[in-house]
Amino acid sequence: MHKYLLALLLLSATAATAQNVEFSKDQFGSDKEGLKTAQKEIKAGDEFYDLDPPRYEQALPHYLAAQKFNPNNAQLNLKIGDCYLHSGFKPRALEYLQKAYQLNPDVDPRIHYLLGRGLHLNAKWDEAIAEYKRATPAAGAKNTAGFSQDIQKKIRECENGRKLAAKPSRVFIDNAGPGVNSAFADYGPVITADESVILFTSRRDNSMGGQKDPETGGFFEDVYQSTRTGKGEWSAARNLGEPVNTEGHDATVGLAPDGQRLLVYLEENGGDLNEANLRGAQWRKPQKLGSRINSKAHESSAAYTPDGRSLYFVTDKEGGIGGATFTGLKLRAGAQL
Structure with a gap:
């Protein structure tokens, strides 16, 4: 003792x-x-x-x-x-x-x-x-x-x-498989409401321009897309290419429930949000969301509401709590962001 x-x-x-x-x-x-x-x-x-x-x-x-x-x-x-x-x-x-x-x-x-x-x-x-x-x-x-x-x-x-x-719940988390995942960083997934299409960000060696980020040493970000096959698996992801991807960083942010509008982050003006529209099977060039959303501050994340009428986004402009604020914008019917 x-x-x-x-x-x-x-x-x-x-x-x-x-x-x-x-x-x-x-x-x-x-x-x-x-x-x-x-x-x-x-x-x-x-x-x-x-x-x-x-x-x-x-x-x-x-x-x-x-x-x-x-x-x-x-x-x-x-x-x-x-x-x-x-x-x-x-x-x-x-x-x-x-x-x-x-x-x-x-x-x-x-x-x-x-x-x-x-x-x-x-x-x-x-x-x-x-x-x-x-x-x-x-x-x-x-x-x-x-x-x-x-x-x-x-x-x-x-x-x-x-x-x-x-009172824990039993949850199973399964790997999305080789169609989506690679030896490189794969992240930022967004999926259509019917779960048939997934878009995500990756830093792969087949990115547009094949350049490397001097700060991280990794390849520049690009947006990739995969579709669910008849067997329930994801197909081999493809680089969306132009006009969505550029030689700089292009990252997925949000996707409208119907899969017709894609929000993309670009490192411009301190970091801005852009929106690409799907016409048939082709994505159009992302367009800036305008001054009601983008500013000289950093706008990095966003999400549509299920009805597509509102957008919530993150910004670190002055007036926020803790350095970044989650902000909402109500849209008029048929209005552009």
Whole structure:
């Protein structure tokens, strides 16, 4: 029993004395080259992280490289966690955010909010709610009411998650098969209401122009289409080609229920939404949706309502909550977007 208590005391003491380690000569004087390399990685990561909007995907590998050299820096762990929150591997954020808080509870004014997100995305409902309740808006924040609304919404999501987890449903997720999936990144699927046609975004080596994105190293995005065969499988996807795809990035965003209108994202004017119409079996050239939707800000996602009369879209123009806002636009009968 005495040995057990001693072990507990030692563990508690270790946890209590965990300290933040800076990337400095005082800490790593014996490995100057390693320190210099790690500092360069952090600087490279910060160049992407500090952009508006941040390039989390590009910043992350630099931060991870620096973290291997020094895993006990609170600020770096927080940035890694934040990057993971904005990636396709969101649950990984939690361990880094928890470590950042352990190393320095005052590491960032957002720490309780970010911890809440990390716990939320790992289905730790009660712990996430507790962190959300501790979260406060950043000093000098203008939209405190919006922050409060966001917190209350996320708390409700956790409460709903807790209820759903108590009575789980059995769900089967099947791979769409080789007709749709490839060795490259395939994502952003949109499907017609009768589930006969699927369009999606892919970064394949047969993209228009065959160019590679200098920031990610992957091929440029293009829109691909596949149809369901008589056996219920998806046919080999084909690149839509011109006029939908260009030599730049072209990505699927939304599809009208009847499959006659396709929303496409283009990296123009900060990021704009365009609409292509299907005439017979051919897609027409995507047209800009106009100033009621597109702006100098970033419009990246959108969805039609089932009746096709309204469009909801995401924009990061001023006045939003949390950096991006989901906005609705009501259409008149026969009106153009």
